[in-house]
Amino acid sequence: MSIEHPSFGKLDDNRIIIFDTTLRDGEQSPGFSMNLNEKIRMAEALAELGVDVMEAGFPIASPGDFESVKAIAESLGQRDDTPVICGLARTGREDIFSAADAVRPAKRKRIHIFLSTSPLHMKYKLRMEPDEVLQLASDSVVLARNFADDVEWSAEDGTRTDPDFLCRCVEAAIKAGASTINIPDTVGYALPEDMTRIFTMIRERVPGADKVVLSTHNHNDLGLAVANTLAAITAGVRQIESTINGIGERAGNASLEEAVMAIRTRQDAVPFHNNIKTRNLLKVSKLLSTVTGFDVQPNKAIVGRNAFAHEAGIHQDGVLKHAATYEIMTPESVGWSKSSLVMGKHSGRAAFRDKLRSLGYTIGDNQLNVAFRRFKDIADRKKVVYDEDIVALVDDEVVRDHERVRFVSLDVHAGSKAPARAEMELEVDGEVRSAAAAGDGPVDATFRAIHAIFPHEANLVLFSVGAVTTGTDAQAKTTVRLEENGKMVDGQGADLDTIVSAARAYVHALNKLLVKRARTEPEALSA
Ligand code: KIV
Ligand code: ZN
Numbered sequence: 179m180s181i182e183h184p185s186f187g188k189l190d191d192n193r194i195i196i197f198d199t200t201l202r203d204g205e206q207s208p209g210f211s212m213n214l215n216e217k218i219r220m221a222e223a224l225a226e227l228g229v230d231v232m233e234a235g236f237p238i239a240s241p242g243d244f245e246s247v248k249a250i251a252e253s254l255g256q257r258d259d260t261p262v263i264c265g266l267a268r269t270g271r272e273d274i275f276s277a278a279d280a281v282r283p284a285k286r287k288r289i290h291i292f293l294s295t296s297p298l299h300m301k302y303k304l305r306m307e308p309d310e311v312l313q314l315a316s317d318s319v320v321l322a323r324n325f326a327d328d329v330e331w332s333a334e335d336g337t338r339t340d341p342d343f344l345c346r347c348v349e350a351a352i353k354a355g356a357s358t359i360n361i362p363d364t365v366g367y368a369l370p371e372d373m374t375r376i377f378t379m380i381r382e383r384v385p386g387a388d389k390v391v392l393s394t395h396n397h398n399d400l401g402l403a404v405a406n407t408l409a410a411i412t413a414g415v416r417q418i419e420s421t422i423n424g425i426g427e428r429a430g431n432a433s434l435e436e437a438v439m440a441i442r443t444r445q446d447a448v449p450f451h452n453n454i455k456t457r458n459l460l461k462v463s464k465l466l467s468t469v470t471g472f473d474v475q476p477n478k479a480i481v482g483r484n485a486f487a488h489e490a491g492i493h494q495d496g497v498l499k500h501a502a503t504y505e506i507m508t509p510e511s512v513g514w515s516k517s518s519l520v521m522g523k524h525s526g527r528a529a530f531r532d533k534l535r536s537l538g539y540t541i542g543d544n545q546l547n548v549a550f551r552r553f554k555d556i557a558d559r560k561k562v563v564y565d566e567d568i569v570a571l572v573d574d575e576v577v578r579d580h581e582r583v584r585f586v587s588l589d590v591h592a593g594s595k596a597p598a599r600a601e602m603e604l605e606v607d608g609e610v611r612s613a614a615a616a617g618d619g620p621v622d623a624t625f626r627a628i629h630a631i632f633p634h635e636a637n638l639v640l641f642s643v644g645a646v647t648t649g650t651d652a653q654a655k656t657t658v659r660l661e662e663n664g665k666m667v668d669g670q671g672a673d674l675d676t677i678v679s680a681a682r683a684y685v686h687a688l689n690k691l692l693v694k695r696a697r698t699e700p701e702a703l704s705a
Contacts, residue, residue, distance in 0.1 A: 181388075181389060181390065181391055181416070182389075183357055183358075183391060184327035184328045184357050185231075185286050185288065185327075185328045186230070186355075189391070189416065189643040192413065192449060192450045192451055193416065193451060193452070194416055194417070194441065194450045194452045195230045195231060195391060195415075195416060195417040195418075195420060195448070195451050195452070196228070196229045196231070196418060196420070196438065196453065196454055197229070197230065197231040197233065197264075197417050197418065197419040197420070197436060197507065198224050198229040198231065198232050198233065198261075198395065198420065198421065198422070199233040199395075199419055199420070199421055199426070199694045200224065200421040200422045200434075200466065201217055201220060201222065201224075201232065201233065201234050201250075201427065201432065202233040202234065202235050202266055202421075202428060202447060203233070203237055203395075203420065203421060203426040203431050203505060204302070204362075204421035204425040204426050204431065204466075205235070205420075205425075206236075206426065206474050207425055207426055207427055207428070207430065209470070209471075209472070209659070209666045209667070209668055210425055210472065211240075211667070211694060212289075212469055212470065213689075213690065213693040214242070214245060214249060215532055217234070217238055217246045217249075217250065217587075217616060218246075218249060218250060218253065218254075218659065219249045219465065219549050220462075220465065220466060220469060221234065221253075221254055222254065222457075223461070223462045223465050224261070224422075224462065225254055225340050225508040226455070226458060226462075226538070227258045227453065227454060227455060227459070227462050228454045228455045228458075228642040229434075229453075229454070230261055230417075230452075230453060231260065231261055231262045231264050231288060231417075232254075232261040232263055232264060233262055233264045233265075233266060233290060233419075234246065234247040234250040234260070234280075234281075235247040235265065235266070235267075235280070236265070236267075236298075237267070237276040237277045237279070237281075238267065238268070238270075238272060238273045238276040238277070239267045241695075243281050244276060245281035245571070246281075246477065247263070247277075247281060248262055248279070248280045248281075248282075248283065249393070250284075250315055250453075251263045251280060251282065251283040251284035251287065251402070251572050252283040252284075252435055252602060253282050254284075255281075255283055255284025255286070255287070256283070256285060256481045257308070258283075258285065260286075261286075261442075262284075262288050262328060263284035263286065263287050263291065264287070264288035264290050264330070264561065265277035265278075265280045265281045265287075265288075265289060265290065265316075266290045266292065266460055267290065267291050267292075268291070268292065268293070268316035268320070269291060269293050269314045269315070269317070271321065272391035272516075273320050274289065274291070274318060274325070275668065277290075277322075277611050278324075278325035278326065280324070280342050280589050283291060283327065284495055286328070287326050287328065287331065287452060288326060288328040288330055288358075289322040289325060289326045289328075289329050289330070290329075290330040290332065290360075290431075290619040291318050291319060291322055291329065291330070291331050291332065291467040292315060292331075292332035292333075292334045292362075292445075293315055293318065293331075293332070293333065293334060293347075293354070294311070294334040295311060295315075295333040295334065295335065295336060295339040295343060295347050296334075296335035296336070296338075296339045296340075296365055297337045297338075297340065298335065299334060303543075308343055309349070310532065312343075312346060312347055312350055315331065315351050315354070316349050316350040316351065316354040316460055316518075317354075318331075318354075319331055319351050319355055319356045320323045320354045320355065322353075323354070323355040323640075323646075325544070327357075328356060328357055328358075329354040329356050329358075330347075330356060330357070330358035330359075330360055330393065331354075331358070331359055331360070332350035332359075332360040332361075332393075332395065333347055333348065333359075333360070333361055333362070333470040334360050334362060334366065335362070335364045336361035336363070336364070336366050336376070336419070337361065337362070337364075337367060337368040337372055337373075337376060338365070338367060338699050341376075341379055342362070343435060344376070345379065345380065345383050346520070347383050348361075348380055348384050348387065348653050349384045349385060352384065352385075352386040352387065352390055352594045353386070356390065357390050357391065358390060358391045358392075358393050359380070359387070359391070359392055359393065360393035360394070360417070360419065361376055361380070361393070361394065361395075362394075362395035362396070362419075363393070363395070363396045363397055363403075363406060364395075364397060364399075365396075365397060365399060365402065365455065366396065366397035366398055366399025366400055366402070366428070366429060366496070367399070368396070368402070368406055368663035369400075369402065369406070369408070370399070370405050370406055370409035372406075372408075373394065373406050373409040373410040373413055374409050374411075374412070374413045375562065376413050377394075377410055377413035377415055378413050378414070379394055380392065381413075381414050388683040391412055391416050391417045392408055392410075392415045392416060393415060393416075393417035393418070394406065394410035394417070394418055394419065394430045395412075395418060395419035395431070395432075396410075396419075396431065396475075397427060397428065397429065397430070397431060398424060398426075398428075398429040398430045398431065398432065399428060399429045400680040402428070402629065403424070403431060403432035403433070404433060404436045404437050405438060406430050406432070407420065407432045407437045407509040408437070408440055408441075408448055408535075411441070411450060412447075412448065412606075412621075417702075418432065418437055418591070419431070420431070420433060420434040420437050421433050421434060421469070422435065422462050422463055422466045423435075423472075423474050423478070423481065423700065424565075424586065425470070425472075425659060426437070433478075433479070434454075434459075434479075434481050435459045435463060435480040435481055435512065436480055438452065438454045438456060438459070439456065439479075439507060439511075439512060439569065441510075442456060442507070445609065448623045456464040456512055457510070457512065457513050457538065458513060458515075458538060459480060459481060459510065459511030459512045459513050460480075460481050460512055460514055461513055461537070461538050461569075463480075463481035464569060465479075465573055467572070467670075468573035468582070468670055470668060471657050471658075471659070471667075471668025471669055471670045471686075471687070472524075472657075473657075473669060474645075480512050481512070485509075485514075485651055486509040486514055486517045494651075510531050514627050516563065521533060521553075521557065521563060522557055523554065523557035523558050523562065523585065525557070525659050527546075527550055530546075530549075530550050530553055531546060532586050532671035533565075533568060534546070534572065535567070535573075535652065537568060537569060537620075539572055541572065541575075543574075545575050547570060548575050549575045551571050552571045552573075552574075552575070553568065554563070555674075556571065556653070558673055559651070559674055560651045560653075560674060564646075564647050566645060566646050566647050567647060567653055570646045570653055570655060571644070571653075571672060573672075574670070574671065574672045574673075574682065581693055582607055582689060583604055583605070583606050583632055583683070583685050583689055583690040583692075584604065584605040584606075584685070585604060585678075585681055585682050586602060586603035586604055586605050586623060586686050587602070587603045588601070588602050588603075588627075588677065588678055588681050589601040589602075590620045590623065590624060590677050592619065592620040592623075592677075595614045597617070597618075597623075598616065598617050598618070598620045598622065598623040599615070599616050599617075599618050599623055600613065600614065600615055600617065600620065600623035600626070600627040600677075601613075601614045601623065601627070602614070602627035602628060602630075602631060602681070603616075604628065604631045604632065606631065606632055611614065611628045611631045611632075612631070613630035613631045614627060615618045615627040615629075615630055620627065620677045621677060621680050624677055624679075624680060624681050624684070625638065625680075625684055628681065628684055628685065628688070633700060634662070634687065634688065634691070635662055635663075636660040636661060636688070636691055637660065637661050637662070637686075638659070638660060639659045639661045639666070640657065640658065640659035640668070640683075641655045641656070641657070641658055641659075641680070642656070643655070643656045643657075643676060643679070643680070644656075646672060651674065653672050653673060653674050653675070653679070654672065654673060654676040654679040654680075655670065655671070655672045655673070655679065656670065656676070656679040656682070656683040657670050657683060658670075658671075658678045658680065658683040658684045658686070658687045659687065660684075660688065660691055661688050661689045662691055664696070665691065665694050667687050667691045667694055668690070669682075669683045669684060669685070669687025669688070669689070669690055670682075670683050670686055670688030671683030671684075671685070671686055691705070
């Protein structure tokens with residue numbers, strides 16, 4: 179089997195195309211929405227990671243989605259070495275026009291059309307007869323081909339679709355000009371053997387299936403998304419759709435880092451290759467956590483804090499004697515490094531920039547200046563500055579770029595003798611404003627002061643603090659979740675001072691809320 183693909187040319191038989199949908203399916207999960215700046219930062223990190231296709235959004239869903247897909251197509255999409263930029267669309271003309279418009283600036287672009295094919299979805303969601311769906315599959319692909327050579331067609335709820343009908347739809351989409359055929363397990367219902375059966379059937383029964391890339395897209399409702407992805411590969415699939423940290427609708431999508439490392443670690447069983455630079459995995463995972471405010475659980479495979487930590491003495495002993503006794507891959511291969519003393523208060527700007535490069539960051543001069551000032555501040559106050567400290571403060575600056583409300587300063591008086599009191603300065607739309615407030619403890623006083631400067635209706639629904647490294651002088655990393663009229667946002671902040679980190683997190687969440695308020699709500703869309 180050798181496929182000539184419009185975006186990738188002649189594909190070798192063992193190449194797996196990595197399709198990332200963190201910015202689309204991932205962003206669809208509640209509380210995970212990102213603003214334009216955050217999406218662009220994530221898109222750059224995904225490109226550096228080496229994904230082949232980046233689904234940048236669902237352009238018809240909202241003006242904000244359209245703008246971010248277009249902005250990514252205009253910036254990243256101009257380089258030859260960057261991923262194919264993809265926009266999602268339903269089968270309607272407006273959807274397809276919108277996706278086509280949004281990806282147009284990209285040198286390599288894809289329109290991804292999805293259409294439900296299962297009896298349940300056709301009857302209750304689409305209210306259409308199978309023959310109408312079949313016709314729509316074909317017509318929509320033909321329309322999309324006017325705007326892009328690279329068109330992907332997805333059979334939504336494909337794994338619960340009648341096998342004969344699925345084959346007819348796939349055949350129609352291929353004849354209409356789709357070069358990638360995706361069979362999503364939309365509701366996370368399938369088992370690995372279903373994957374084997376479905377893709378083997380398509381390859382055996384559908385004319386032209388050997389000339390297109392077959393793709394798998396698995397949701398994790400039964401915790402089987404990665405297992406299903408691997409089963410699909412062994413059944414002939416050559417594109418896998420996944421997200422960083424496995425984020426996505428409901429229980430999420432197949433996690434990119436897990437699927438990629440399973441392929442790399444089990445070459446004996448899955449002898450395929452891809453372009454992912456695995457050493458970047460941890461960095462991208464952390465950036466996503468910073469941007470969305472959701473950390474992965476400590477035991478999360480590959481990128482969780484405990485993924486390479488050995489607690490039991492017998493394991494520690496084994497690893498010291500020979501790492502492979504209890505480690506199936508090296509921590510370094512996915513980006514973990516031992517905490518290292520990096521620099522002190524005498525380190526200069528050039529050394530700081532070099533350090534950032536070695537950690538995989540290339541940031542603009544303005545961000546560098548701000549990050550350097552904060553580094554100096556930390557180096558003055560903290561005995562040892564670790565790589566993790568630098569990563570935390572740079573990520574913290576990155577998420578703050580272009581914010582309407584900015585943290586300027588905070589002075590807090592707390593203790594057991596008098597009510598806590600906070601004096602706060604914030605910059606709002608370029609103008610510095612200040613307020614003082616008392617509260618039940620320093621955090622409450624701080625949040626009240628923010629409220630006094632920038633009145634808002636949002637409720638605080640989550641407040642959590644963790645440490646970036648160990649020791650009493652570790653930086654605090656805070657998450658704040660605000661809720662307003664059913665809209666939920668998470669903000670993050672990091673600082674040596676726990677209360678300052680809380681204030682930064684609150685301000686970050688507030689900025690996200692402002693972006694979310696400005697966004698029009700998408701009509702009920704399914705994907
Ligand atoms: O889960 C799903 O079916 C999807 C499609 C849009 C591919 O996300
Ligand atoms: Zn999905």
